[in-house]
Amino acid sequence: MAQYTPMIQQYLKIKSAHRDAFLFFRLGDFYEMFFEDATRASQLLEITLTSREGGTSERIPMCGVPHHSAANYIKQLVESGHKVAICEQVEDPKSAKGVVKREVIQIITPGTVMDHNLLKETENNFIAAVSYNAEEYSIVLNDLSTGELKGYVFKGDTSMLIQELQAMHAREVIMSSELYEQVAETVRMRYQIVSSIQDQNEVPDPFQHLVQENERELLKKACGRLFHYLLHTQKRSLEHLQPLSIQHINEFMKLDSFSKRNLELVETNRSKGKKGSLLWLLDRTVTGMGSRRLKQWIEQPLLVPALIEQRLNVVEELIQEFFVREELRDKLKRVYDLERLAGKVSFGNITARDLIQLKQTLGSVPGIKQTLSQLSNPYSKDLADKMDSHEELYHYLESSLHDDPPLSIKEGGLIKDGYHDELDTYRDASVNGKAWIASLEQRERSETGIKSLKIGYNRIFGYFIEVTRSNLSLIPEGRYERKQTLANAERFVTPDLKEKERLILEAEEKMVSLEYELFLQVREHVKSYIQSLQQLAKQLSEIDVLQAFAVVSEEQRYVKPVISADNRVAIANGRHPVVEKVMDAQEYVPNDIYLNNERSMLLITGPNMAGKSTYMRQLALTSVMMQIGCFVPADDAELPLFDQIFTRIGAADDLVGGQSTFMVEMLETRYALNKATEQSLILLDEIGRGTSTYDGMALAQSIVEFIHDHIGAKTLFSTHYHELTVLETQLSSLKNVYVSAIEEQGRLVFLHKVIDGQADKSFGIHVAQLAELPSAVIERAKFILEEFESDERSPKKAANKADTQLSLFIEENAADNISKKKHEKSEVEEFLKTMNLLEMTPLDAMNALFHLQKKVK
Template sequence: MAQYTPMIQQYLKIKSSHRDAFLFFRLGDFYEMFFEDAVKASQFLEITLTSRDGGTKERIPMCGVPHHSAANYIKQLVEAGNKVAICEQVEDPKVAKGVVKREVIQIITPGTVMDHNLLKETENNFIASVAFGEEEYSIVLNDLSTGELKGYQFRGDASMLMQEVQALHAREVILSSRVYEEIAEPLRLRFQITSSIQDESEVPGPFAHLLGGNESPLLKEACGRLFHYLLHTQKRALEHIQPVSVQHLNEYMKLDSFSKRNLELVETNRAKGKKGSLLWLLDRTVTGMGSRRLKQWIEQPLLMPEQITQRLGVVEELMQEFFVRQELRDQLKKVYDLERLAGKVSFGNITARDLIQLKHTLGSVPGIKQSLSQLKNPYSLEISEKMDLHENLFDYLERSLHDDPPLSIKEGGIIKDGYHEELDTYRDASVNGKAWIASLEQRERNETGIKSLKIGYNRIFGYFIEVTRSNLSQIPEGRYERKQTLANAERYVTPDLKEKERLILEAEEKMVALEYDLFLQIREHVKGYIQSLQELAKQLSGIDVLQAFATVSEEQRYVKPVLSGSNRVEIINGRHPVVEKVMDAQEYVPNDISLNSERSMLLITGPNMAGKSTYMRQLALTAIMMQIGCFVPADQAELPLFDQIFTRIGAADDLVGGQSTFMVEMLETRYALKKATSESLILLDEIGRGTSTYDGMALAQSIVEYIHHHIGAMTLFSTHYHELTVLESELKSLKNVYVSAIEEQGKLVFLHKVIDGQADKSFGIHVAQLAELPTGVIERAKEILLDFESNDNSPKKAVKEAEKAAEEDTQLSLFAEETRSSKKREASAVEQELKSLNLLEMTPLDAINALFKLQKKVK
């Protein structure tokens, strides 16, 4: 190190402790990067790579960004999965001896961002911490911007862990060194999730109360790992982190990552965007925290009938009480992001403008409380009664802060007049001093007769009297003291002006410093309300989601579902909520769905594009909508509570993971078969299509039989293997249904109606025709199909031949068995006759004749 300059030595020493982060090293008005950081950052951020002397023969690579615009550059790096360590000057350069002391004051990572420029208003930013046992693991999920802390416990291996981390939408995951080696790279490549190492897992004392009475060793370990990582990266107290909420499996429906993706709950598969998802359809919330809460509800439907009934009751009344609902919407529009404001207070980066937003939010609460009190639903009234108005805090902010403060908290103009006596004194001196200067300017003009004379100010020279060169002769001798000469003017001062300048600047300097101190006191005072503000945020965001349910339910003609007490599904004219929304509702064909203990499996046949997948998805989405407390798209709906939903719909591969489409299909199916219970819903679409016909058909039938015999879950199974329809006669709970289509003048017309029975043929060539494949391809396909149907080698004939061969084998086996039985009977008779012969009384000739007869009988 000795070869480098002291400043570069300081940089290298700090960088050695943050090897996995870009080090933003503060030098004046810039954040500078050196060596490899500079090379990588210049390429990624597309900024100029330069160099500087560092004390060696070779110049050191360097690049930098202005500190006032650093947020945009940090955002680019963090969104790409990188970490950024912010290194600031921590001593005054005026008093520093040698190199100014610098320290890393914060490490910004994908899972710990707090700057509003780096956060999406309607989405949580989760960081996960993992503790792994022999056959189980624990995940703790935290959103640092809101303080939410959730704990999960699962059984499974590393592969299952990765799926769960993805399903929980974590941006970053904290692992022990041992687990990091195994899954960090797959998480990065397959799911674009950043991994970090933290081996210390003992829960720090200041965070112990957040665990409550939870004694799970794995959960404690995961929490400890998280807390140590947050302290290391954020380097400050984190009072806003909420007590851990353990998510029990008997309270929420389990939705794996496959099902969330296949059902397009929060984003679409193709565009990876919100539009076209269930979240997009239902999100009629008016606050950012309401939108985040809705997403959480969609991904964690309830298994608690009482809470579902409560939510449905509020939605029903809000649909009936249009004016109350509209009042709530109007008042909620004035509510700012209370969750993240509370987080900013604790984090210490809240501004005066943020606190004004907090004041406006609190000012809207009385109106919201009043609107809720007009409802008769017990749950609404309970929320209204528990809602804390925070009147004292509102009054405090109203008295202390200007309504339109500056963005910076160090420039003054934040505190209201009358709040603090000493501040008012400084303000008076400043205001009166400036008034004195204005009157002085007018007096000097009058006495000198110089109309263009003016009094100005700059930071270098302070206050001055400026006279243009053409008017210098009018200045009385000895009136002014020369201060500065310009090309076209002269600047002067007087003893009175210098004295007034001292008083004004002293007052302004003290005023700004005092305002800053007073603001810090206000911020500290608000910290005492963090927990109650977080509780208020939960209440407001929950109400926002319920009014959104009522709004969309009324617009889309949804009905209140009934919780089934007999484990059955009865849906009359059910619809796929998203498909109906994006197409003309009058063109949408609704369908009934009926499932019960005697009809728990539906085998669905019919042509491609006829609506099989839509029919399957709409049942799952209807169930999820009911279990989050929303009305559902149907004329009538009765459903049970599903503990889990498993889906295998659509084609997808995992090229990065080295898995083909068929392997992904099998893995998703395996997951369903291993995890499903009799209270689950299973949706399987075209299982077995990724392999040969006979392999696929055998797998499909075996899977259907396994679900029927060993799981007993309600199941929708769509297939093109028409041969499987014979299972209806073999499996008592399986029923055939098909999506109808008709052929008119050689054209295929989809009716999109699901009815009992089985499709009589496939329509693959017709679908290809609808897709406008070249005419030559279509005609040739028809010829080949006719050839298959008439040729002994056609797949259909092959199946029939296989069936015939099997039947012949059976007949031969029966014949052979009968022959063996006959021979056994004959052998038994010969044995009896042989035993009855008295060989001692027979002549040799008699014995030979008897043996000859017996031999004839057994041949």
Template sequence: MSQYTPMIQQYLSIKAAHQDAFLFFRLGDFYEMFFEDAVKAAQILEITLTSRDGGSKDRIPMCGVPYHSSAGYIKNLVENGHKVAICEQVEDPKQAVGVVKREVIQIITPGTVIDDHLLQDRENNYLVSIEKEGDSYAYVLCDLSTGELKGYTYTGNELSFIQLLFSQGVKEIVGDKDLHDTWKNTVSQTGQASVSIQEENTLEDQFQHLVETLSHPALIRAAGRLFHYLSYTQKRSFQHIKPVEFQQNDKRMKLDAFSKRNLELTESIRAKGKKGSLLWLLDATMTAMGARKLKQWVEEPLFVKETIEKRLQLVENLIGEFFVREEIKEQLKSVYDMERLIAKISYGNASPRDLVQLKRSLVSVPILKEKIKEISGTYAAEIYEKMKDHKSLAQYLDSAIHDEAPINIKEGGIIKKGYNEKLDEYKDASLNGKAWIASLEQQEKSATGIKSLKIGFNKIFGYYIEVTKSNLSQVPDRYERKQTLANAERYVTPELKEKERIILEAEEKISGLEYTLFLEVREYVKEYIPSLQKLATAISELDVIQSFAAISEQYRYVRPTVSENGNVNIIGGRHPVVEKVMDAQEYVPNDICLNRERSMLLITGPNMAGKSTYMRQLALTSVMMQIGCFVPAEEAELPMFDQIFTRIGAADDLVGGQSTFMVEMLETNFALTSATENSLILLDEIGRGTSTYDGMALAQSIIEFIHEKISAKTLFSTHYHELTVLEQSLPSLKNVFVSAVEEKGSLVFLHKVIDGQADKSFGIQVAELAELPQEVISRAKTILQTYENQEKNESLPIQEVSAAKEEEIQESQLSLFTEQSESVRKRDSKELDIIKELKSLNVLEMTPLDAMNTLYKLQKKLR
């Protein structure tokens, strides 16, 4: 490196240790980048690429961003999956010998960001550390911005595991080199996360207390890897990281990535945004902490009846206490994001304004405690116990920090009067000095007779007396010339210089002392971090429960009953999101009944009639119950499902090179190999991606496998009407269909699910509703008629038979004639029964929908 200047040599030596990051090298008021970093950064950030002399024969590529506005540029790089190493001057340039010493003080990565500008308020930002053992994975999730630490185990194929991590909101994956090399291309192509290497996975003593609850060796190694990576990138202590919470598989409903996507739990499939998801519907939270907690609950429903019942009880109690709930909401509006404020305090980068926000949050706590005390129930009592009010801390912060404190900790104006005696003395000296200068101006105007005389100040020349050139003849001899301007002269006096010295010394001491005192206040608050985190958790849970209560009351949800025998019995059930989007008056509710004798429903009916909605509404209703929320129905009894598997809607995986049908088979395979009798399986149009006979054979085989081998509650929709005969051979399978009628050539959807089977799919009518060209519709009807006629006219090929065989055939035909005669007699009897049923109907008391359904049932009996 001898060809380069000492500064460039310093840059290259630091860059050598951080090859996978953009090195932000501090030079004065700029972060500069050189060589390949500069070329890449200039392109990504769309800034000017320049060059400079670095001692070599060729000029060095260079670009830079201002220090004071670097946050936006860092955000751009990090959001694109890059790392940024912040290299600062770590010695005073005035005292430096040679090149100023510089060190990397932090590496900002997609999974370790903590700056407000780089985070989404209502979402977690997870870093995950992975330890692989055969086909199993142990992994630890960490949100550095909130201090959350969660441990999981997973057994399954690699692709499904990666999808699961994405569904959990992971932004960065940390593993050994083998995992990095295996996963890097797959993960980077999705753009959802980055992959980093950390070989060391031993757990250091300083972190032992965070994993005391873990007994799984691989999980402990995953935690060790995580802490090594955090220490390397953040280069500071982590007082705010909470002890790891091991997420036991038997205490939560398992939802794979496919099911989360298909059910649109946290984002819609089409728009890829929150709107249109279950999370969007349920989110009436008042705080960012509550919003993140709600998202966690939606993604990981409970499988513990006691906890579900506690949440449901508190929701019911809050619905019954409207005024208490409204007061709770009002107080929550004044609570800031305490979890992230605590993290910033621990990190040592909390601003004065952050401490003011913490104080304002704490002021609301006593009122919240009073209100929650008025609510009965075990869960309310638990929340109350966690909510330590921290009155003394709030009073301490109020006495120390100005309410209008600045963000910058070196600007002054932070510490209140009365907090520190010495600081008050300096402030008085400064204030009195400035008052003296203000009065001096009036005295000098009177003494000299110069009415335009003024006393001013700037950082270079200090205080001065300014006189315009037209009045120079009146300037007294005691004035000392200090500066000449185009239209004026500036002077000083011995008295003014003395006051300037006193004022500037006081202000310098004020600034230094305020900075020191603020750091002391921040360090003092650190002692409260564990109890503040418990308080933040309690507030976030209260916020979610009040959100459930508000939504349940607004949309007329009911408290579900947790079934002891595995039965599903929903009366007047609705799809919560669809109901919100459309006019609730137009939504057609449906019943769902599943039990041991009726564990599988085979659903037929036309496209657009509501089969998928019917299936999804059961899954979403189950999720809502298992997170502790009321459900959209008139009555609801539901079991706790250990898993929900869904295959609804068409989707392919272009990046993975998999077709729609392949994705369908993979998702179905995951359900068939993972489900238990306590699971819920939703399969929509399985087999449609291949030929008719292939698809029908697969669909029937899958139905039989679930029925005979798994016995899980299952909804299976299909257009293969031939499968409806399975009701006769599979005792627990029942046919249901979504009703629709054809009226004057037009298709009318009734959206009502009733027992029985559809006799046609109305595919051409649906195409007509989609306004396909009339020529196409007419031709399709003609072709369909041809196919139907061919089917009716098909007969068995004629074969030669012996006389004995012919006699056997005649006897068979006679028997058939007898059976047909009996059938005609029974039909006449059935028609009489239907006429009686018609006479007994009170049409005037029936709704149009009931009338159409009844008419349809009677017509079907006649057929």
């Protein structure tokens, strides 16, 4: 490094310790980047790449950004998955000998951002830390902006770990060097999760109180890994971190990443945005922390009946008490983001304006408590009683800070008059001095007769008396001392003016310095309330979510569900909440769903686009809504508590992972079959369609039989393999239902009504006709279909002739029956089979009977 200048040597030394980050190296009013950082940053940020001398024959690549606008550039880098190390001058350049000392004061990473410009108000920003042994993985999840700390332990492999990280929406994951080699590239490519290495995993002393002594060793190691990383990157107080909260498996419904994606709980599959998801529908919260709490609830539905009933009862009363609810909403609108304000206090980047927001929030709490106390629900009253108004802190902030302070905390104007005697003295000297100067200007004008005379100030020359050249002759000799000559004027001073200037500037300098010290004292005082403010934030966010449930439930005509005591699903006129919201409610066709221990599986047939997937999803979403404590879209609803929901809905491939649509389908199905229990809900849509007819049909039947015989979970299984409907006669708990549709003048009309029974065909060509494929294609397809249906070698005929494909899974002692051919049905039997009595008018029935009689005769 000797070949470089001392400053470049300093840069290289600091950069060597932060190789995985862009180093923002402070030089004057700019953050500069050099070498490879400069080349990459100029491309990513679209800024000019220049160069400078560095002591060698070749110029060094360089680019920079102004320090006052650096936040926007940092945001771009962090949002694209990069880290930024902020390197500042840590000594006064005036007193420095040689190169000014510089140090990295903070490393900003995707998982550790604290600047409100880098955070989304309604979303958590999670960083995860992972530890593992031969059998289990532990994940500790932290939102640095709020201090939340959650712990998870689960059995599985690296594939399961990756799924969990994606399901938790982690922005960054901290892991050992060994694990980094295995998963870092995968999570980056598939889910844009940044990975970082931290091999130290013992819990540092300052954080021991956050982890219980008897906590599992695996969780302790994950916590230790996280804490070491936070200390390394943030280099400041982290007093707002909350004690580790263990997420017990028996308290929350398990939703894997497949189900969250397929059910579109928090984002849609198509746009990856919030609109169109269940979160979008239910989010009528009025605070940012309420919106974040709602998202957490949706991703972790409850399994504890008492807690669910508690929430449902509050929602019920808030629906009934309209005026109380509206009053509560109005008061919550004056509540700022307490969670993140508490984080800012601990982090040391809170401003006076932030503290005014805190004061205004605390000022709203007594009114919220009073409104809650009007409700008769015991939980509401208990919540109101436990809510701490922080009156002492409110009055402290009220007496100390100006109501409209400046954004900067180092330029004065923060502290109220009367709060501190010494500060008041300086202010008085400053104000009176300026008043004296104003009166001096009037006096000098009067005594000299120069009406244009004025007293001004600038930072270089201080206060001065300015007289234009045309009026210089009017100045009495010896009255002023010349200070500066301008093109059209002269500037003067007097001994009295110089003395007043000294007093005013001294007072202002001491005033600004003292105000900054007093503000830091205020900030330190607020620090002692961090834990209680976090508790208050949790209470306010919970109330916000419950009132949001009440608003949505009343507007959408939802009903209070009943938790089933006998494992029964009984939904009358159930609806898909999001589909109903985005379409005209008058056009939506509701459906009943009934399942019990004797009817635990529904095999759903019917044409494409008829609503099979919607029917399946609406059961899952209704279950999630009940288990988060919200009313549900139905006329009446009784549901059990599902411990897990598994879905295989929709077709998607994984190009990055090199997996076909069918492979993705099989992997998701495998996960469900391996993890489901009798208390789970399984939704499988068109299993087997990604391979040949025989293969797909064989797999589909085998999966149905496995769930029926070995798992016993409530299951909805939709299929176009009509041959599978025969399973209703073989499996005691399976029932056939179908989504009805009719043909009118050769065109298909969807009725969207689910009826017991089975569809006799898929209407695929009719759907293609609705999609307006070329008429030549449609006509040719109809002709080919007729040939297939008349061809003895067609799949349908072959399946009707012998159960060879379906019976691959029949027990060996029934093998003799496999070779027996089915009896050919008579024309009357065929006609009876095609009749749909439930949809026939009396006249249709008479005509059909007449037709049958003619056949028999």
